[in-house]
Amino acid sequence: MVKSKSWTMVRHFEGAPKPEDFKLEERELPSLKDGEILLESVFLSVDPYMRPYSKRMMKPGDVMIGSQVARVVESKKPAVVVGTYYVANVGWTTHFISDGTGMHALSLDWPENLPRSLSLGAVGMPGCTAYIGLLEVCNAKEGEVVLVNCAAGAVGSIVGQIAKIKGCKVVGSAGSDDKVTYLKEIGFDEAFNYKTVSSLEEALKNASPEGYDCYFENVGGKYADVALQQMNQFGRIAVCGAISMYNDSVPQTGPYIQPVMLFKQLRMEGFICYRWIDKFPDMQKQLLQWVSEGKLKYHEHVTNGFENMPAGFIGMLRGDNIGKAIIKV
Numbered sequence: 001m002v003k004s005k006s007w008t009m010v011r012h013f014e015g016a017p018k019p020e021d022f023k024l025e026e027r028e029l030p031s032l033k034d035g036e037i038l039l040e041s042v043f044l045s046v047d048p049y050m051r052p053y054s055k056r057m058m059k060p061g062d063v064m065i066g067s068q069v070a071r072v073v074e075s076k077k078p079a080v081v082v083g084t085y086y087v088a089n090v091g092w093t094t095h096f097i098s099d100g101t102g103m104h105a106l107s108l109d110w111p112e113n114l115p116r117s118l119s120l121g122a123v124g125m126p127g128c129t130a131y132i133g134l135l136e137v138c139n140a141k142e143g144e145v146v147l148v149n150c151a152a153g154a155v156g157s158i159v160g161q162i163a164k165i166k167g168c169k170v171v172g173s174a175g176s177d178d179k180v181t182y183l184k185e186i187g188f189d190e191a192f193n194y195k196t197v198s199s200l201e202e203a204l205k206n207a208s209p210e211g212y213d214c215y216f217e218n219v220g221g222k223y224a225d226v227a228l229q230q231m232n233q234f235g236r237i238a239v240c241g242a243i244s245m246y247n248d249s250v251p252q253t254g255p256y257i258q259p260v261m262l263f264k265q266l267r268m269e270g271f272i273c274y275r276w277i278d279k280f281p282d283m284q285k286q287l288l289q290w291v292s293e294g295k296l297k298y299h300e301h302v303t304n305g306f307e308n309m310p311a312g313f314i315g316m317l318r319g320d321n322i323g324k325a326i327i328k329v
């Protein structure tokens, strides 16, 4: 008998998630039936969406939502070979039985020198989100100026680098001096620590006196109020996330965006990456190629041990991570 451990949500989060909001549970899995496979997790992802989507998709006692890279340890499905790897959306759980639906296999020729955890980060959903938001939603063009916040994170760090590959000028903001150093290392033209600048408005003006054509928005709230004022005429804003608002119990209120949207003739579009799910395989191929060629750098913030998964999640929301926050079992 195989024992599976899972992290469940004890109660809906109030404000920032806390360790006591999670419970580690264990259960025995049944024997495999014909057509089924048994998988064990190798890497799990902790992502900001888990905070707002826990409210939309979960009830107390449910296993936390999320995706992982898992290895096949037993197979009663002829097409599936033991030792192969899959990305599966099965939540915070160490072992699971599947008939193969709702998962996708990692390429059998995954490069030896690259960690498979990249399929949860730079070459996975966050990488595709960066690609879509920048190129499909903002429609960034060579020579334009791109602003991205949460710039040292899983999505933001890829946004900035794709923008450089496409010939844009890139400005990024992040929440520590180490993150700012990292952004310069990976090719951002300008970067600043939004927590220590005396004026966000001045920091944005200094970084790009010529204004901004594209704004890849991950933060929302007061940051956005200031950044929108720095947009150029006909600027485009891809609303990817609003992490500064996810823990709010009482919604934040204005300033309101209509005057600046009107007089600068801006276009703002919210997007969820899965609208482009059919394009994921092509985007992932491109992202993996850029990584293999050294054009796209990646960094991972690895928390070791499944038992530390809530701490890894809480730490990511607090800003502990440079690059993708990953749990290694």
Ligand SMILES: NC(=O)C1=CN([C@@H]2O[C@H](COP(=O)(O)OP(=O)(O)OC[C@H]3O[C@@H](n4cnc5c(N)ncnc54)[C@H](OP(=O)(O)O)[C@@H]3O)[C@@H](O)[C@H]2O)C=CC1
Residues within 6 Å of the ligand: 047, 048, 049, 125, 126, 129, 150, 151, 152, 153, 154, 155, 156, 173, 174, 175, 176, 179, 218, 219, 239, 240, 241, 242, 243, 244, 245, 271, 272, 273, 274, 316, 317, 318, 319, 320, 321, 323, 324, 325
């Ligand atoms: N629309 C879509 O399809 C998708 C949207 N997203 C969104 O993209 C954004 C980035 O996600 P992801 O790259 O995975 O996460 P990150 O790797 O960027 O990690 C989250 C980061 O958010 C920053 N942060 C936390 N609280 C605040 C705050 N109050 N104000 C400003 N920054 C804060 C921290 O960085 P710092 O130290 O810089 O503050 C932290 O490191 C999120 O908003 C997420 O919801 C992600 C995937 C898909």
Ligand SMILES: CCCCCCCCC/C=C/C=O
Residues within 6 Å of the ligand: 048, 049, 053, 065, 066, 067, 089, 090, 091, 240, 241, 272, 273, 274
């Ligand atoms: C494993 C279930 C995931 C369902 C929600 C995925 C949402 C991804 C888009 C993110 C939006 C904001 O962060």
